[in-house]
Amino acid sequence: MPLSKKAEVAAEVRNVTEAIGMTWEQICDGAACADHPNPLIFLPLEGPHPLGDAIQAKAVCRRCHVRIPCLAWATSNIKRTMTEGIFGGHDRSDRRKIAAEVRAAMVTEA
Numbered sequence: 001m002p003l004s005k006k007a008e009v010a011a012e013v014r015n016v017t018e019a020i021g022m023t024w025e026q027i028c029d030g031a032a033c034a035d036h037p038n039p040l041i042f043l044p045l046e047g048p049h050p051l052g053d054a055i056q057a058k059a060v061c062r063r064c065h066v067r068i069p070c071l072a073w074a075t076s077n078i079k080r081t082m083t084e085g086i087f088g089g090h091d092r093s094d095r096r097k098i099a100a101e102v103r104a105a106m107v108t109e110a
């Protein structure tokens with residue numbers, strides 16, 4: 001049976017998380033958001049246009065070369081990234097679901 005898109009992302013995140021060994025500073029080196037003219041779009045609920053900002057931020061993340069390490073970091077540090085911020089192209093709700101799928105996959109394999 002083919003994996004759902006979320007399960008595919010969860011598997012990818014899990015693989016990266018296991019191998020990542022990167023700090024947030026290393027992940028940010030060369031990130032697409034690092035020199036974005038409006039970094040507040042990555043914290044959409046703090047600005048006046050939450051939906052539009054989130055869409056813009058996710059579009060930036062889609063072309064970021066560290067999207068998967070960023071998502072892996074944010075997912076594995078879920079308590080520290082419980083803001084509504086966008087990490088790796090996903091909002092908090094998405095990241096919670098991905099983190100749950102990663103945990104479920106780890107339990108299944110244990």
Ligand code: SF4
Pocket residue numbers: 027028031032033034042060061064065066067068070071086087088089
């Ligand atoms: S994936 Fe998005 S939030 Fe993460 S480093 Fe890249 S642009 Fe920034």
